Amino acid sequence: MxxxxxxxxxxxxxxxxxxxxxxxxxxxxxxxxxxxVAQRAGVxxxxxxxxxxxREDLITAALEFMFDSRMEQARREVTELPEGNGRTEAVxxxxxxxxxxxxxxxxxxxxxxxxxxxxxxxRILPLEERFGRVAHRxxxxxxxxxxxxxxxxxxxxxxxxxxxxxxxxxxxxDDSRRxxxxxxxxxxxxxxxxxxxxxxxxxxxxxx
Amino acid sequence: MxxxxxxxxxxxxxxxxxxxxxxxxxxxxxxxxxxxVAQRAGVxxxxxxxxxxxREDLITAALEFMFDSRMEQARREVTELPEGNGRTEAVxxxxxxxxxxxxxxxxxxxxxxxxxxxxxxxRILPLEERFGRVAHRxxxxxxxxxxxxxxxxxxxxxxxxxxxxxxxxxxxxDDSRRxxxxxxxxxxxxxxxxxxxxxxxxxxxxxx
Numbered sequence: 001m002x003x004x005x006x007x008x009x010x011x012x013x014x015x016x017x018x019x020x021x022x023x024x025x026x027x028x029x030x031x032x033x034x035x036x037v038a039q040r041a042g043v044x045x046x047x048x049x050x051x052x053x054x055r056e057d058l059i060t061a062a063l064e065f066m067f068d069s070r071m072e073q074a075r076r077e078v079t080e081l082p083e084g085n086g087r088t089e090a091v092x093x094x095x096x097x098x099x100x101x102x103x104x105x106x107x108x109x110x111x112x113x114x115x116x117x118x119x120x121x122x123r124i125l126p127l128e129e130r131f132g133r134v135a136h137r138x139x140x141x142x143x144x145x146x147x148x149x150x151x152x153x154x155x156x157x158x159x160x161x162x163x164x165x166x167x168x169x170x171x172x173x174d175d176s177r178r179x180x181x182x183x184x185x186x187x188x189x190x191x192x193x194x195x196x197x198x199x200x201x202x203x204x205x206x207x208x
Numbered sequence: 209m210x211x212x213x214x215x216x217x218x219x220x221x222x223x224x225x226x227x228x229x230x231x232x233x234x235x236x237x238x239x240x241x242x243x244x245v246a247q248r249a250g251v252x253x254x255x256x257x258x259x260x261x262x263r264e265d266l267i268t269a270a271l272e273f274m275f276d277s278r279m280e281q282a283r284r285e286v287t288e289l290p291e292g293n294g295r296t297e298a299v300x301x302x303x304x305x306x307x308x309x310x311x312x313x314x315x316x317x318x319x320x321x322x323x324x325x326x327x328x329x330x331r332i333l334p335l336e337e338r339f340g341r342v343a344h345r346x347x348x349x350x351x352x353x354x355x356x357x358x359x360x361x362x363x364x365x366x367x368x369x370x371x372x373x374x375x376x377x378x379x380x381x382d383d384s385r386r387x388x389x390x391x392x393x394x395x396x397x398x399x400x401x402x403x404x405x406x407x408x409x410x411x412x413x414x415x416x
Contacts, residue, residue, distance in 0.1 A: 028324030030238050105323065112320040115313065115379040116236030128380055154393040158370060161390060165373030168316075171323040172336055182369060185362035193397055 013051050015041040020062035024106035029113040034058055056123055059110055066103045067131055074098070074138050081142065088194070089187035091142045092159060096183055099167030100176075108171065135160060145194055155193055162186060221259050223249040228270035232314035237321040242266055264331055267318055274311045275339055282306070282346050289350060296402070297395035299350045300367060304391055307375030308384075316379065343368060353402055363401055370394060 019041035023032040034055050038048035052058035074094065081090050098104065111128075114121040139156050140147045147153040166182065169175045227249035231240040242263055246256035260266035282302065289298050306312065319336075322328040347364050348355045355361040374390065377383045 024324075026324060028321060031324070108320055109324065111376075111379060112316055113236060116232075116234060116239070116317065121380055125380060151393060154389055155397075157386070158390050158394050161373035161377060162366060162370045163373065164376050165369035165371065168319070168372050168376055169369060171319060172329055172333060178365070181362055182366050185359060186366050189363075189366075189397055189401060 009051075012041075012043055012047060014065070016043060016048055016051060016058065017062040017065045020058055021066055021102055021106040024059070024062075024109045025102055029109040032059065032109070056120065060123060060127060063103070063107055063110060063127060066106070067127075067134075070098055070103055071134055071138055074142065078142055088143060088191045089184060091139070092163070092183050092187050092190070094142075095139060095159070096163045096166050096179060099163040100170045100179070104167045105171060108168070132160075143194075149197055151197055152194065155190060159186070159190060217259075220249075220251055220255060222273070224251060224256055224259060224266065225270040225273045228266055229274055229310055229314040232267070232270075232317045233310055237317040240267065240317070264328065268331060268335060271311070271315055271318060271335060274314070275335075275342075278306055278311055279342055279346055282350065286350050296351060296399045297392060299347070300371070300391050300395050300398070302350075303347060303367070304371045304374050304387060307371040308378045308387070312375045313379060316376070340368075351402075357405055359405055360402065363398060367394070367398060 016037060019037045020032065023037050023040055027036070032055070034048050034052060035045050037058060038045045041048070048058070052061060077094070081087055110120075110124060114124040136156065139160060143156065145152050145156070147156060162182075166175070166179050170179070224245060227245045228240065231245050231248055235244070240263070242256050242260060243253055245266060246253045249256070256266070260269060285302070289295055318328075318332060322332040344355075344364065347368060351364065353360050353364070355364060370390075374383070374387050378387070
C-alpha cells in the first residue's frame with residue numbers, strides 16, 4: 001500500500017506538470033520558470049525544486065507525462081473506432097486533434113527554444129526521437145495497416161507530417177473549419193492508396 | 209537617377225533585414241533585439257533605429273522582405289520546371305525546400321512568440337494571411353492546375369500543410385533523407401489524384 005505521504009507527493013508532482021504545460025501555452029518558453037509554475041500550481045517554490053531541480057527537468061518531465069497520457073488514451077480509444085468505411089477519417093481526425101491541442105502548443109514552445117539553444121536541443125532530441133517512434137506506431141495500430149510495406153509506412157509518416165503542419169497552422173488563428181475539409185480530403189486519398197496497396201483477398205478454395 | 213545617399217540607405221536597410229533573419233535562426237526570438245541585429249549588420253544602433261523604430265517593425269519587415277524575395281524567385285523559376293512527368297515532384301521538392309530553409313526557421317521563432325503574446329499576434333496575423341494566400345497561389349501556378357475544382361484546391365492546401373509539417377520536423381535534426389522519400393511518395397499520390405480530376409481532353413472535332 002502507498003503511504004499518504006507518497007500520494008501527496010504524486011499529486012504535487014502531477015499538478016506541477018500540468019501547470020507547466022498550461023504556462024508554456026499561455027506565456028511561452030521564456031516566462032515558464034519553476035517559480036511561475038510553482039505559483040500557478042499552488043505549490044511552494046521549495047517543494048517544486050525538490051521535485052524538479054531545474055527548469056529543464058520540469059519541462060521535459062511535463063512533456064513526457066502529457067505525451068504518455070495522450071498515447072495511452074489513444075490506445076484505449078482504438079476499440080471505439082469504426083471498422084471499415086470511416087475508420088481512416090476517424091483516426092486522422094483524432095490524430096489532428098492531438099496536434100492542435102495543448103500538448104502540441106506547449107511542445108512547440110520548447111522545440112522552438114531548442115532550435116536556438118544547443119544545450120536544450122541535446123536534452124530534447126531523445127524526446128523527439130521517442131515521441132516520433134511512438135506516434136508512428138500508434139497511428140499504424142489505429143489505422144490497422146501493415147507498415148512492412150514501404151509505401152504504407154511513408155503514407156503514414158506523411159499523414160503525421162500533415163498533422164504537424166495543421167497543428168502549426170492553428171497556433172495564431174482558429175483553423176478548424178479549413179482543417180476539417182483537409183482531413184476529409186486527405187483521408188479519402190489515404191483510403192484509396194491503402195486499398196490499392198492491400199494484399200488481394202486470397203481466391204476462394206477450388207470446389208474440390 | 210537615385211542619389212548615392214538613397215543607395216546607401218537601401219543597402220543598410222537590406223543588411224539589417226538579412227541580419228534579423230540570421231539572428232532569429234541562430235539566437236531565437238528573445239535574443240533578437242535591434243541592438244544585436246545592428247551589431248551583426250555592422251550598422252550603428254542609431255542608424256538601425258532610424259530605419260526601424262521598434263523590434264517589431266524590424267522583425268515584420270525582415271519576414272516580409274524575405275518572403276517576397278522567395279516568392280519572386282519561385283515565380284522566376286517556374287519556367288525551369290519540367291513539363292509532364294516529374295513536374296509535380298519538382299514543385300513539391302522546391303516547396304519543401306522553402307519550408308526547411310532560413311525563412312521558415314526565422315518565421316517559426318516569431319510565430320511561436322506570437323502564440324504567447326497577444327500584441328505580437330495582432331501584428332503577425334495580417335502577415336500570416338498574406339503569406340498563406342500568396343504561397344497557395346504560387347503553388348497553384350507552379351503545378352499548373354486549376355483550383356476552381358474544390359478537391360484540387362484542398363489537395364494543394366494539404367500539400368502546403370505537409371510541407372509546413374516537414375519544415376517543423378527539420379528544426380532540431382537534419383531530416384532530409386526521410387523527407388526525400390516522403391516528397392516522392394506524396395508527389396506520386398498527388399499526380400494520380402490530379403490526373404483523375406483533370407478535365408478529359410475534348411473529343412476531336414467531327415470530320416465535318
